[in-house]
Amino acid sequence: MMLQGKRALVTGASRGIGASIAKGLAAAGADVAITYEKSSEQATHVVNAIEAEGRRGIAIQADSADATAVQASVQKTVEALGGLDILVNNAGILRMGDVKDISIEDIDATLDVNVRAPILAAKSAIPHLAAGGRIISIGSYFADRVPASMLGVYSASKSALVAFTQGLARELGPQGITANLVQPGSINTEMNPVEGPFGATLKALTATGDYGTGEDIAQAVVFLASANASYITGATLTVDGGANA
DSSP states (O other): OTTTTOEEEESSOSSHHHHHHHHHHHHTTOEEEEEESSOHHHHHHHHHHHHHTTOOEEEEEOOTTOHHHHHHHHHHHHHHHSSOSEEEEOOOOOOOOOTTTOOHHHHHHHHIIIIIHHHHHHHHHGGGOOTTOEEEEEOOGGGTOOOSGGGHHHHHHHHHHHHHHHHHHHHHGGGTOEEEEEEEOSBOSSSSOTTSTTHHHHHHHSSSSSOBOHHHHHHHHHHHHSGGGTTOOSOEEEESTTTTO
16 A cells, blocks of 8 residues: 555546556555546546545546636546645647648647646645645657657657656756656557557557557556655666667
């Protein structure tokens, strides 16, 4: 129970990596709030799993493209759980297209969800975080490697989180609060299934020859959220099966 008594918010956690993170935090002892955009039934399943661990769970409907909703979700978490110790910026979208073809709408959506939302969530969370607080963002190994031209805008949005995390670490270090980034590789989720059209190509990029699981990312987040990682801040932990080796 590394996180006994801690209170966490995980954005975009009704499914996939976010759901695994929320469940992992609960298994480690934290009470967990999650946000979701549309999947209320799936969000309920995640909350049930959190409560099955004997922890408090709450689902908050919030579109991460909506600046007001992002900030309100932090306040709702504080009210429901009595405070906030851990923020996990997980919500993200993937819009692919060559720069000459991608629409302005897709560019705006990518930047709003993948860059602006983590900044706004952190801005709203910081006043509630005490010493020992944690901000953990979920990026992508495509921030360091762009294997296809259609990933340029997406990769740019994820690489922005590297600098943002480093800036947070400098800002919050004197308060005893850490900020770190986890960059998942190819993880078997509904959005990117191992049996999907890109499965064979992405598996071939890895050193292990296979996809990872949501639990692989969850364990990295639990570690960074724990006291065991108190001297780690401004860091990027890439969990990609050696794809970027």
